[in-house]
Amino acid sequence: MTSVDSAPVTSASGSDIRVRFCPSPTGTPHVGLIRTALFNWAYAKHTGGKLIFRVEDTDAERDSEESYEMILDALRWLGLHWDEGVDAGGEHGPYRQSQRGEIYEEVIQKLKDAGYLYESFATAEEIEARNVANGRDPRQGYDNFERDLTEEEREALKAEGRQPSLRLRVPDADLSFDDLVRGEITFKAGSFPDFVVVRPNGKPLYTLVNPVDDALMGITHVLRGEDLLSSTPRQIALYHALIAVGVADFVPRFGHLPYVMGEGNKKLSKRDPESNLFHHRDRGFLPEGLLNYLALLGWSIAPDRDVFTMDEMVEKFDVEDVNPNPARFDVKKAEAINGEHMRQIDAEEFPNRLVPYLQAAELVSTPVTDEQLATIRAASPLVQERMQLLGEAPGLLGFLFTETEALDYAADALKTLKAGAGETLTASYEALEALEDWATEPIEAALRAKLIDELGLKPRLAFGPARVALSGQRISPPLFESMELLGKDATLARVARLRDRIENEGA
RNA sequence: GGCCCCAUCGUCUAGUGGCCUAGGACACUGGCCUUUCACGCCGGCAACACGGGUUCGAAUCCCGUUGGGGUCACCA
Numbered sequence: 001m002t003s004v005d006s007a008p009v010t011s012a013s014g015s016d017i018r019v020r021f022c023p024s025p026t027g028t029p030h031v032g033l034i035r036t037a038l039f040n041w042a043y044a045k046h047t048g049g050k051l052i053f054r055v056e057d058t059d060a061e062r063d064s065e066e067s068y069e070m071i072l073d074a075l076r077w078l079g080l081h082w083d084e085g086v087d088a089g090g091e092h093g094p095y096r097q098s099q100r101g102e103i104y105e106e107v108i109q110k111l112k113d114a115g116y117l118y119e120s121f122a123t124a125e126e127i128e129a130r131n132v133a134n135g136r137d138p139r140q141g142y143d144n145f146e147r148d149l150t151e152e153e154r155e156a157l158k159a160e161g162r163q164p165s166l167r168l169r170v171p172d173a174d175l176s177f178d179d180l181v182r183g184e185i186t187f188k189a190g191s192f193p194d195f196v197v198v199r200p201n202g203k204p205l206y207t208l209v210n211p212v213d214d215a216l217m218g219i220t221h222v223l224r225g226e227d228l229l230s231s232t233p234r235q236i237a238l239y240h241a242l243i244a245v246g247v248a249d250f251v252p253r254f255g256h257l258p259y260v261m262g263e264g265n266k267k268l269s270k271r272d273p274e275s276n277l278f279h280h281r282d283r284g285f286l287p288e289g290l291l292n293y294l295a296l297l298g299w300s301i302a303p304d305r306d307v308f309t310m311d312e313m314v315e316k317f318d319v320e321d322v323n324p325n326p327a328r329f330d331v332k333k334a335e336a337i338n339g340e341h342m343r344q345i346d347a348e349e350f351p352n353r354l355v356p357y358l359q360a361a362e363l364v365s366t367p368v369t370d371e372q373l374a375t376i377r378a379a380s381p382l383v384q385e386r387m388q389l390l391g392e393a394p395g396l397l398g399f400l401f402t403e404t405e406a407l408d409y410a411a412d413a414l415k416t417l418k419a420g421a422g423e424t425l426t427a428s429y430e431a432l433e434a435l436e437d438w439a440t441e442p443i444e445a446a447l448r449a450k451l452i453d454e455l456g457l458k459p460r461l462a463f464g465p466a467r468v469a470l471s472g473q474r475i476s477p478p479l480f481e482s483m484e485l486l487g488k489d490a491t492l493a494r495v496a497r498l499r500d501r502i503e504n505e506g507a
Numbered sequence: 508g509g510c511c512c513c514a515u516c517g518u519c520u521a522g523u524g525g526c527c528u529a530g531g532a533c534a535c536u537g538g539c540c541u542u543u544c545a546c547g548c549c550g551g552c553a554a555c556a557c558g559g560g561u562u563c564g565a566a567u568c569c570c571g572u573u574g575g576g577g578u579c580a581c582c583a
Contacts, residue, residue, distance in 0.1 A: 196581050228583090
């Protein structure tokens with residue numbers, strides 16, 4: 001057996017760096033998982049190395065094809081491209097573990113032949129009972145008691161009908177490694193017992209396939225969640241065995257990324273909607289905005305700046321700068337960052353981003369008509385700088401795609417109508433009806449002349465009723481521009497409609 | 508409980524021994540701008556967990572305490 005300290009650690013430091021993203025397809029993509037993907041991606045791009053995308057689908061119970069599709073959808077939506085792996089090909093495939101059975105069998109055989117693996121018959125219940133019987137904490141785990149079972153003892157157990165799992169014989173020595181985000185970490189001998197790598201049915205476990213694939217795929221830097229930190233010494237022990245039997249050439253470097261936390265002080269739960277990437281997409285986050293925010297969870301680009309593009313991140317990102325503290329997912333800040341990106345989107349492009357959200361609300365058709373698109377384009381400049389999420393578009397622009405007769409008045413909008421609102425609308429109607437040049441400037445001039453100068457109203461009171469009449473909302477795009485967009489007929493009809501309603505129902 | 512990780516404003520962070528009476532951002536808040544809401548601008552509130560060292564000097568280094576988290580699966 002190789003000594004613990006003698007195995008070579010990778011020396012990759014530039015374009016020879018190979019990182020990987022290897023999710024298990026269970027459930028919907030979690031923002032913490034995406035943050036891990038982002039850091040791996042950024043590190044590969046920054047160093048000129050390669051990102052390998054592998055799928056760890058060895059748990060038939062929980063994995064699903066649907067979940068696998070969602071992960072692909074997520075990475076593509078975000079623009080996190082990989083160089084090698086599922087759907088991209090490469091010389092180390094296949095990249096789905098469910099298709100690598102034969103490879104594992106071969107490795108298991110080598111490890112067995114070299115004496116690194118031994119048969120273990122104890123069940124979880126028996127291990128716990130054994131701890132109790134020996135006066136130890138039941139949570140202590142396996143005590144390696146089957147390491148030196150004799151041939152006769154093993155045969156006897158098998159004769160009872162028991163099928164053994166296979167455990168790796170872990171070196172009885174302290175084990176240290178230099179974590180890329182946390183520095184030197186040492187685990188004391190005995191704190192990482194022999195662990196199961198192959199089920200009794202012969203199927204390998206994550207504890208085996210993850211390092212084996214990393215080794216076979218030449219992964220040099222393993223950047224993953226902090227939850228895997230305590231399994232690192234065992235993995236390194238496995239690496240030593242893999243090197244000894246010629247499967248691996250070196251031990252990779254490890255970097256353990258901090259948790260993404262939720263409310264309270266708990267890891268953001270998969271059950272929390274905020275953990276669901278698609279929940280944020282549905283609400284109207286931009287890929288660039290969400291990615292920017294996620295990058296801030298454990299990393300910062302500069303002391304006085306937190307809005308940046310992915311190109312800028314790639315230029316600056318180094319995993320050694322990642323902060324080891326767990327970070328709380330703050331949706332308010334995420335929205336603010338997203339708002340910054342909304343304003344940075346090219347004005348020509350912005351309307352296109354709105355379309356899917358207006359379609360989801362069934363305000364425009366799919367595909368969108370030329371006329372609808374023209375309206376969206378015209379309205380875009382009015383809303384671009386007042387939105388934080390694309391999902392606000394239906395609320396803000398819905399009135400442009402609603403027939404006057406179908407327009408609903410929001411309760412909080414009606415509440416803003418004070419006494420005299422009816423008269424104000426009548427005056428507005430008169431001023432507008434006489435107008436020939438239907439454009440923002442003249443509309444504003446006419447209304448100001450009538451309502452402010454002539455009637456002496458305060459602007460808020462003068463224009464509030466018309467805003468409700470047009471949009472049905474308390475909050476809307478700028479009024480005069482909205483009138484121009486809506487056209488004279490519809491504007492007059494809406495002003496009259498609300499006025500009539502006030503007169504008939506007392507508002 | 509054993510092992511391991513973490514510890515700066517409410518939140519995300521900058522800070523790698525003197526530039527720190529601790530900087531930025533979000534949130535909150537006062538004001539300006541203003542046809543609503545935003546945007547923008549100006550201002551405010553607010554932190555080095557605690558205790559020992561080391562040092563001329565510590566948020567920064569060391570030790571301890573406390574607190575939080577993770578892990579100890581034939582799940583990944």
